[in-house]
Amino acid sequence: MAKTNPLPEGLRFYPGFLDRQQQERLVDQVRDVVTVAPLYVPVMPKTGAPMSVRMTNCGPLGWVTDKDRGYRYQATHPLTGKPWPDIPSEIGAIWDAVADYCKPPEACLVNFYGEDAKMGLHQDRDEQDFSAPVVSISLGDTCLFRVGGLHRKDPTRSFRLESGDVLVLGGESRLRFHGVDRLYPGSSTLLRQGGRINLTLRRVNP
Numbered sequence: 001m002a003k004t005n006p007l008p009e010g011l012r013f014y015p016g017f018l019d020r021q022q023q024e025r026l027v028d029q030v031r032d033v034v035t036v037a038p039l040y041v042p043v044m045p046k047t048g049a050p051m052s053v054r055m056t057n058c059g060p061l062g063w064v065t066d067k068d069r070g071y072r073y074q075a076t077h078p079l080t081g082k083p084w085p086d087i088p089s090e091i092g093a094i095w096d097a098v099a100d101y102c103k104p105p106e107a108c109l110v111n112f113y114g115e116d117a118k119m120g121l122h123q124d125r126d127e128q129d130f131s132a133p134v135v136s137i138s139l140g141d142t143c144l145f146r147v148g149g150l151h152r153k154d155p156t157r158s159f160r161l162e163s164g165d166v167l168v169l170g171g172e173s174r175l176r177f178h179g180v181d182r183l184y185p186g187s188s189t190l191l192r193q194g195g196r197i198n199l200t201l202r203r204v205n206p
C-alpha cells in the first residue's frame with residue numbers, strides 16, 4: 001500500500017514513531033522481560049500445531065494459547081507459573097501517547113519473529129473490552145503486514161512495518177483481520193542476531 005493511500009477509519013499508522021535510541025532502550029527492556037519470563041513456542045488450539053513466532057508477555061495479564069484450553073488471558077507464565085513482569089514504563093508511555101484511552105494496558109504480548117516466522121490472518125478478539133484500541137510496536141527487521149476487513153474473506157491490503165513504527169487498531173478497525181506475511185531478513189541492524197520483535201499492548205477488561 002502506498003503510504004499516501006488513506007487508511008481505513010480507526011487504523012492509525014505512526015511510521016518512525018520511535019527514534020533509534022528509544023528503540024535500543026526498548027530492546028534492553030524486552031531483554032529484561034525475557035530474562036524473567038522466557039520466550040516459548042505457543043501452539044494452536046485443538047491441533048497443537050506450533051506457531052512460528054516465539055512469545056512471552058508482560059503486564060498483569062498475558063495472552064496465551066495451548067492445545068487443550070485455547071486462546072485466553074492469564075496472570076502467570078505457562079511454563080514458569082510465575083506472574084508476568086511489569087510492563088516497562090517506556091512501553092506504557094507509548095500507549096499513553098497514542099491510545100487515546102482512559103485506562104492503562106493490561107497485557108503486553110511480546111512476539112519474536114525469526115527470519116521464517118509469520119502470523120496468519122486473525123482478529124484480536126479475546127478481550128472483554130473492544131472500546132480500547134490495540135497498540136502495536138515494531139522493532140528489528142521490517143515485515144510485510146496485512147490488514148483486511150471484519151470478515152476473513154474481505155479484501156486485504158499490505159504494507160511494511162519497519163523498526164520504530166507504531167500502529168493503532170482502534171474504533172472501526174479494532175476487529176479488523178490482520179497478520180504478518182513475511183519478514184525482510186537483514187533489513188534492520190537493531191537486533192544483533194536479526195529477527196523482529198512485535199509488542200502488542202491491549203486492554204482486556206472494561
Ligand code: SIN
Nearest residue numbers: 111119136180198200
Ligand atoms: C499480532 O497481530 O499479534 C502481531 C502483529 C505483528 O507482529 O505486527
Ligand code: FE2
Nearest residue numbers: 122123124178
Ligand atoms: Fe493480532
